Amino acid sequence: MDEFDLINRITPRTIHHSSIDVGIGDDAALYTAKNGVQEIVCVDTMVEDVHFKLSYSSPEDIGYKALAINISDIAAMGGIPKFYLVSLAVPSKWTESEIKAMYEGMNELAKLYCMDLIGGDTVSTSDKLVVTVTVIGEVEKGRACLRSLAKPNDIVFVTGEIGSSAAGLSLLLKESSHPETSFETDYFINRHKRPHPRVSVGRLCSNAQRVALNDISDGLASELYEIAESSSVSIEIDENLLPVHPDLPKLNSKWKEWALFGGEDFELTGTISKEDWEVLQQECSRLQLPIKKIGCVRKKTESNVVLKTNEETMTLEKKGYNHFK
Numbered sequence: 465m466d467e468f469d470l471i472n473r474i475t476p477r478t479i480h481h482s483s484i485d486v487g488i489g490d491d492a493a494l495y496t497a498k499n500g501v502q503e504i505v506c507v508d509t510m511v512e513d514v515h516f517k518l519s520y521s522s523p524e525d526i527g528y529k530a531l532a533i534n535i536s537d538i539a540a541m542g543g544i545p546k547f548y549l550v551s552l553a554v555p556s557k558w559t560e561s562e563i564k565a566m567y568e569g570m571n572e573l574a575k576l577y578c579m580d581l582i583g584g585d586t587v588s589t590s591d592k593l594v595v596t597v598t599v600i601g602e603v604e605k606g607r608a609c610l611r612s613l614a615k616p617n618d619i620v621f622v623t624g625e626i627g628s629s630a631a632g633l634s635l636l637l638k639e640s641s642h643p644e645t646s647f648e649t650d651y652f653i654n655r656h657k658r659p660h661p662r663v664s665v666g667r668l669c670s671n672a673q674r675v676a677l678n679d680i681s682d683g684l685a686s687e688l689y690e691i692a693e694s695s696s697v698s699i700e701i702d703e704n705l706l707p708v709h710p711d712l713p714k715l716n717s718k719w720k721e722w723a724l725f726g727g728e729d730f731e732l733t734g735t736i737s738k739e740d741w742e743v744l745q746q747e748c749s750r751l752q753l754p755i756k757k758i759g760c761v762r763k764k765t766e767s768n769v770v771l772k773t774n775e776e777t778m779t780l781e782k783k784g785y786n787h788f789k
């Protein structure tokens with residue numbers, strides 16, 4: 465395989481955004497930024513055996529997820545994703561067609577969001593595959609959904625359902641099995657491998673006066689902790705309100721742990737004023753986008769996040785996925 469041939473083969477022949485002045489092919493990409501918007505830039509990396517295993521992930525799955533997790537960060541700012549750059553460290557055993565398949569996985573999502581690949585980097589490595597994706601997006605000036613925007617008396621919400629990705633991972637790693645019943649374990653596996661970034665909900669949030677927003681990569685508790693810390697408030701959530709798939713509790717007794725601390729759901733969680741919540745809820749319902757109230761924001765106390773159950777009220781630690789613990 466030749467590095468330059470490869471770059472040539474993965475270079476898109478058509479583009480969605482005419483604001484690109486120079487795409488792949490020079491020292492860097494150039495695009496003309498619009499007036500009245502703020503540019504959003506984020507980057508996340510996926511590492512073989514840390515974020516995925518080759519035993520159950522196809523090259524398409526890896527590419528898809530590497531882009532999805534970055535689009536999810538743009539969604540969590542209330543923005544529109546536009547451009548992406550891909551940095552690959554590829555073990556020499558990978559073939560050109562496998563690498564191309566990774567780009568096809570990314571392209572599935574890029575097409576959906578009209579995103580253009582505008583650059584990247586390719587190196588070889590003797591060890592594991594490392595995929596780093598940078599996404600550039602935009603949001604109308606002053607409308608970004610920052611973690612620091614929560615206020616006491618806000619409603620706390622979450623989109624979709626949580627815990628399904630952790631359930632899928634557990635099935636893939638054969639930590640959970642459920643031979644007795646016949647429900648679709650593939651559903652959970654797919655939630656893990658192919659998360660759907662919540663760009664539409666993020667956009668609706670950016671229309672509201674003030675929304676604090678985070679995407680769920682490390683786990684609901686951890687994401688809410690970040691909002692509470694950044695906004696100097698306390699967040700109280702109700703265990704009975706957490707949206708989970710009806711089959712989740714049947715899969716493993718750990719299901720509540722998965723919902724609170726599992727991570728990689730790439731749903732959005734945030735806070736919004738009571739008045740704006742009514743509007744957001746109606747708009748989401750009209751567009752059939754699932755969103756649910758799970759708690760409320762309180763004045764700052766010594767607990768950043770509190771979980772109410774039928775029996776007790778307890779402090780939730782910033783427990784979730786942590787690379788160095």
Ligand SMILES: Nc1ncnc2c1ncn2[C@@H]1O[C@H](COP(=O)(O)OP(=O)(O)OP(=O)(O)O)[C@@H](O)[C@H]1O
Binds near residue numbers: 507682
């Ligand atoms: N190595 C680094 N150097 C500089 N800034 C970093 C580094 N790692 C993270 N950051 C910054 O720290 C902040 C939090 O990053 P973090 O990766 O926790 O958020 P995230 O991408 O939403 O979460 P996740 O990586 O779990 O998806 C971001 O502003 C990010 O740009």
Ligand SMILES: Cc1ncc(C[n+]2csc(CCOP(=O)(O)O)c2C)c(N)n1
Binds near residue numbers: 508509513517727
């Ligand atoms: C093989 C394997 N083992 C464990 C996990 C779970 N996992 C890895 S990183 C992460 C948090 C988000 O990542 P980051 O903080 O890097 O964005 C989680 C929940 C996995 N996906 N695959």
Ligand SMILES: [Mg+2]
Binds near residue numbers: 507508
């Ligand atoms: Mg990150």
Ligand SMILES: [Mg+2]
Binds near residue numbers: 536540678679680681
């Ligand atoms: Mg994030």
Ligand SMILES: [Mg+2]
Binds near residue numbers: 508533534537681
């Ligand atoms: Mg992220």
